[in-house]
Amino acid sequence: MSSSRDDFGIAFRSALLQKGAAQKFSLIFLIIIASLIFFLDTYKFSIMKPMRSIINDGIYRISLVVSMPTKFFPSLSNEFTSLIKIKSENERLKKELEIYKAKELDVNYLSNQNKNLKQFIDSDETLTDENIIVAKVLLDKDSPYLKSIIINRGSQAGVLKGMPVLDKDYLIGRVVETNYLSSRVLLLNDLNSRIPVTFSSDNTQAILKGNGGNRPILEYLPEGYEIEEGLNVFTSGKDQIFLPGTPIGMTNEDGGVDLFTDSNQLSYVKINLSRINKENF
Amino acid sequence: MLNNNLTSKFLNFGPIILLYFLSISEVDASFENYFEILSFNLQLIIIYFWVLKRPAILGNGHIFFAGLINDVVMGYPLAISSLTYLSVSFVATYIKNMSVNTTLISDWFTFLIALLVSNLLFGILASYFSQIEIGLNEISYNTLFTLLFFPLFWFIFSAYNSILRVGKNV
Numbered sequence: 001m002s003s004s005r006d007d008f009g010i011a012f013r014s015a016l017l018q019k020g021a022a023q024k025f026s027l028i029f030l031i032i033i034a035s036l037i038f039f040l041d042t043y044k045f046s047i048m049k050p051m052r053s054i055i056n057d058g059i060y061r062i063s064l065v066v067s068m069p070t071k072f073f074p075s076l077s078n079e080f081t082s083l084i085k086i087k088s089e090n091e092r093l094k095k096e097l098e099i100y101k102a103k104e105l106d107v108n109y110l111s112n113q114n115k116n117l118k119q120f121i122d123s124d125e126t127l128t129d130e131n132i133i134v135a136k137v138l139l140d141k142d143s144p145y146l147k148s149i150i151i152n153r154g155s156q157a158g159v160l161k162g163m164p165v166l167d168k169d170y171l172i173g174r175v176v177e178t179n180y181l182s183s184r185v186l187l188l189n190d191l192n193s194r195i196p197v198t199f200s201s202d203n204t205q206a207i208l209k210g211n212g213g214n215r216p217i218l219e220y221l222p223e224g225y226e227i228e229e230g231l232n233v234f235t236s237g238k239d240q241i242f243l244p245g246t247p248i249g250m251t252n253e254d255g256g257v258d259l260f261t262d263s264n265q266l267s268y269v270k271i272n273l274s275r276i277n278k279e280n281f
Numbered sequence: 282m283l284n285n286n287l288t289s290k291f292l293n294f295g296p297i298i299l300l301y302f303l304s305i306s307e308v309d310a311s312f313e314n315y316f317e318i319l320s321f322n323l324q325l326i327i328i329y330f331w332v333l334k335r336p337a338i339l340g341n342g343h344i345f346f347a348g349l350i351n352d353v354v355m356g357y358p359l360a361i362s363s364l365t366y367l368s369v370s371f372v373a374t375y376i377k378n379m380s381v382n383t384t385l386i387s388d389w390f391t392f393l394i395a396l397l398v399s400n401l402l403f404g405i406l407a408s409y410f411s412q413i414e415i416g417l418n419e420i421s422y423n424t425l426f427t428l429l430f431f432p433l434f435w436f437i438f439s440a441y442n443s444i445l446r447v448g449k450n451v
Contacts, residue, residue: 041359
């Protein structure tokens with residue numbers, strides 16, 4: 001019994017303290033260093049911010065170069081697939097075009113209504129070209145836990161934490177981390193994402209919460225409210241971060257929201273610099 | 282002879298190169314577009330297998346740095362992956378110290394312990410010490426699929442291990 005406990009102790013100590021020709025550092029030393037870095041970073045010690053910014057910029061650039069060969073084959077495959085799909089898609093688009101033509105009248109009506117509503121909530125400012133910058137997506141590594149992308153614009157270009165990020169005119173997320181030359185964008189489908197939204201003709205207010213999957217969900221709806229399918233969801237602007245009326249997606253039969261933009265297909269995004277003068281968060 | 286030595290040295294770097302490549306590149310083992318819950322952590326399998334079978338070619342320092350790089354690329358709090366990788370390395374080293382001969386089944390079972398320790402550590406650190414929210418379901422599915430894929434990579438790495446000459450485990 002005692003011998004078995006001794007064996008356990010020896011193996012345990014050896015695993016933690018052992019060094020050798022290939023093991024320059026003992027495990028316990030590296031665990032202590034890692035713990036120290038983790039707590040310094042988590043509790044945002046001032047020394048970590050510039051250090052992390054430099055490390056991030058460096059590693060994102062290296063990562064971009066390393067990922068280049070792996071991007072070539074998927075893009076080739078995508079081109080081939082899209083060529084095959086193009087015919088059926090053309091047919092579908094023709095049908096959709098007919099539907100959209102029919103909807104044009106509705107859009108005119110809604111545009112007028114939107115203008116009136118903007119005047120009503122005193123937010124009739126429009127974006128100018130100087131307020132929008134275009135950024136390239138450097139990395140969109142798919143993590144099982146976090147849904148985010150890295151873009152090639154950082155604090156040098158005026159990007160601040162909390163700024164909304166768009167694909168075409170659709171909201172895709174917000175900036176959560178800025179470095180000098182790059183930034184991280186938290187996508188709407190991430191578990192940590194919360195966006196105040198409005199939808200339906202009676203301007204129902206809700207919070208769009210990412211669920212880690214492809215379809216974010218609506219929370220904090222009025223009591224007993226049942227979500228109809230096919231309603232357009234827009235930012236409400238109540239957080240004073242996002243411009244009100246930015247389209248996000250459409251409600252589906254499960255009570256979630258189908259986003260207008262596929263976050264896996266992003267190449268270039270737009271950042272709206274107009275709203276924020278200081279960092280949010 | 283010189284050529285053979287160079288090839289042999291290059292082959293020895295294989296696991297380290299793969300570990301760094303997976304950490305720094307866009308390549309990932311997340312297949313949510315094909316099957317919503319399918320994702321697994323290949324880095325943990327690499328670390329566990331090579332620390333257990335041939336620790337001389339995968340040093341703890343490399344494991345630590347690969348974890349740091351992975352955190353930067355993934356956007357996790359710095360060093361959280363290093364800690365989880367090192368916990369896997371610790372379990373593997375402990376098992377190596379305690380056992381003489383291992384089989385796929387024994388490796389698979391002990392890998393489950395390493396996996397539970399590392400993912401539990403990741404979950405606790407992410408949930409209680411950082412501001413990021415991480416779903417328990419995602420961690421559970423990731424753990425399950427990493428465990429399920431272990432035997433496949435065990436065979437692949439065993440085949441690779443058989444062509445390596447230096448640093449043979451004793």
